[in-house]
Amino acid sequence: MHLSARIAKLCTNMCIDRLNVMGYPIGTRLLDLLLARTPTSSSQPPTTRPLRILPLLQFITTTLWRHLFAHPADGLEQSVEHKNEYMIIDNTPLVSEYISVPKDAGDFNPNAFVAGIIEGVCDYAGFTTVGKRGVGVSAHWSDEGEWKGRTVFLVKFGPEVMEREEALGRGDK
DSSP states (O other): OOOOHHHHHHHHHHHHHHHHHHHHHHHHHHHHHHHHHHHTTHHHHHHHHOHHHHHHHHHIIIIIIHHHHSSSSSHHHHHHOOOOOEEEEEEOOOTTTTTTGGGGGTOTTTTTTHHHHHHHHHHHOOBBBBBBBGGGGEEEOOTTTOOOTOOEEEBBHHHHHHHHHHHHHHHHO
16 A cells, blocks of 8 residues: 555544544533423423433434434444444435545545534443444445435444343343
């Protein structure tokens, strides 16, 4: 690999990491804000933080996504190979709609900012995420079918989260 290609790859990774770090504190604040703003009535209990993975991810793909982008996320899937990995799918990501990413930018995806927001929500809710370079939620391009620019957010939960999920599934305390 040429030196210029290595430098470009390093700069791309640094930019992705910085976008993720900038989104993280926004996610931590949005969790409290959205839980506090959820309408409650006298017949409805107040909204609490999710205790299981699926309710948390449904909160992210509906409530958080509507707050940020005025529509719910297009999909939520669990990885077949790794039970601690989930994918949030956005067919028309607003963040990258008006950003031109050069072909030589490699795997740079400006939606790393949104990945940071998702990671902040997960971590602050008590669902630790893990991944490469300390990034537990990553944004990936997926040009499948008619959706050019489609982004898949890969969420990787830590082993302690999976142990807690199994214990709650068994009914252990």
